[in-house]
Every structure is written in C-alpha cells, then in structure tokens.
C-alpha cells in the first residue's frame with residue numbers, strides 16, 4: 001500500500017492510495033477522506049462512493065464537494081476507481097466498456113474475467129483493506145452515480161447485512177433492460193439475460209428481504225434519463241413489494257457533477273442518520 005496524494009481538507013485529510021489488488025490482479029487506486037475525528041484516532045463509519053462511466057478515483061474527490069459534509073458527520077469516505085487498468089489489461093475503444101466501465105460485476109467471459117472482478121473488489125477486498133489500515137468502524141454505507149449508482153444498489157442488495165445505508169444519483173436502475181447495461185452485461189457475463197438479473201437492482205428488489213431506506217436523486221434534464229436510467233422501472237418494482245424508496249426528480253438538473261454537488265449534502269444526512277447512530 002502506498003499513499004500517493006494527501007491534502008488537508010476541512011480539518012481532515014483527503015488522500016489517494018494505490019495497492020496491489022488480489023481480486024483484479026493489478027494496481028488499484030482509491031481516494032479516502034479522513035474526517036477530523038478519524039485523524040484523532042476515533043473509529044468512524046465508512047461511506048463507499050462508486051463513480052460512473054469514464055471516471056477514475058479522482059472525479060468524486062475533486063468535483064462533488066463531499067469533504068465538507070464528511071467532516072461535519074465524522075464519516076470516512078472511500079472512492080475507488082471504476083475498473084482495473086493497465087496496458088496489459090483488456091479494454092475496448094468505446095467509453096462504456098472495459099477500462100473505466102467495470103459495472104461493478106465479476107466478469108465470467110473472455111477476455112474480461114482475468115481482471116474485471118469489481119464486485120469482489122468493492123464488496124470484499126476494499127472494505128477489509130480499509131478496516132485493517134484506517135480507523136474505520138464496521139458500520140458501512142454505499143452510494144454512487146450512474147453506473148456507480150447501479151453498483152451501489154446492486155452491491156447492497158446482493159449483500160444483506162453488510163451495509164447500513166444506501167443511496168444513489170442518476171442510477172442505471174435496470175441494466176438488463178437498457179442499452180448501456182445490456183452491452184456491458186453481455187460482454188462481461190455472456191448473452192445470458194437470466195444471469196443478468198442477479199446484477200439488476202430492479203430485478204433484485206422483488207426478492208429483497210432487507211429494507212434499507214433508499215434515497216435516489218435524478219435530474220429531469222439528464223441527457224441519459226429516457227434511454228439508460230429509467231427510474232420509473234425501479235419505482236414500480238419498489239411499489240410492488242413495498243420497498244421504501246424516496247425518488248426525487250430534480251427539475252432542470254443534468255447528469256453532471258454540478259447536479260451531484262447540489263444534493264450531496266442531503267445524501268450525507270441520509271447516510272449519517274443510520275451510520276452515525278450505529279458507529
């Protein structure tokens with residue numbers, strides 16, 4: 001493990017680390033914000049952020065304005081990269097497949113399976129690493145944006161008991177029904193729509209036993225809304241089984257980090273309600 005950046009921020013510290021990952025078989029980077037309480041040695045809950053297509057560990061830490069809120073709520077925030085990377089790792093010329101587009105699944109297909117094990121990385125390896133090396137308590141929350149919103153929902157739904165809070169910005173709620181998701185799931189998991197359902201939040205909601213209250217913010221001027229995001233599909237699935245979802249359509253907002261920064265404080269408050277009480 002090597003620290004490659006550190007910056008004082010809101011009386012805490014924003015850091016970037018790199019390490020050799022067992023699950024992805026390459027060097028992975030992640031951002032970690034340590035609030036003042038963590039710097040003083042107190043064990044703090046950890047909120048995991050999963051970013052969207054084309055992002056690295058940098059987008060969220062430089063654009064979301066999260067540090068102010070993490071400091072106020074005494075939350076550690078961890079933001080991993082969105083895929084394995086490197087010259088010897090499979091890739092695709094398109095922005096929505098391969099490096100920068102891991103979709104937080106464990107790939108089973110060639111050439112992806114060798115390194116694209118992002119679900120194991122974000123749900124197992126990374127939390128174990130964080131809890132070993134930083135002043136982290138066992139209280140975890142997860143949130144994310146777009147492909148990372150899908151990642152947050154699916155990771156929480158696939159691991160009942162592992163997270164205490166969940167939320168998303170502009171998530172791909174039904175990847176098995178939209179072009180971004182169908183392309184990635186077919187590549188990583190094969191042309192097997194039955195298998196895709198285990199990686200699709202709208203499908204997983206139907207059989208969920210845990211009921212973590214879910215907050216979703218979605219801009220109504222988002223350029224990807226009708227084709228790729230389709231929050232109404234998740235809303236209908238939640239209504240069907242009585243799953244607690246607060247879906248907030250935000251008028252005039254697009255898909256960008258300007259939107260995320262506008263509502264990030266509400267998401268921290270949502271997570272802190274559960275995480276700070278249970279730390």
Ligand SMILES: N[C@@H](CCC(=O)N[C@@H](CS)C(=O)NCC(=O)O)C(=O)O
Pocket residue numbers: 051052053054055059063095145146147255256257
């Ligand atoms: N075609 C677009 C799609 C990518 C996109 O909008 N990515 C979102 C997540 S799905 C993002 O967070 N981009 C990086 C940023 O805004 O900092 C592009 O390549 O810029």
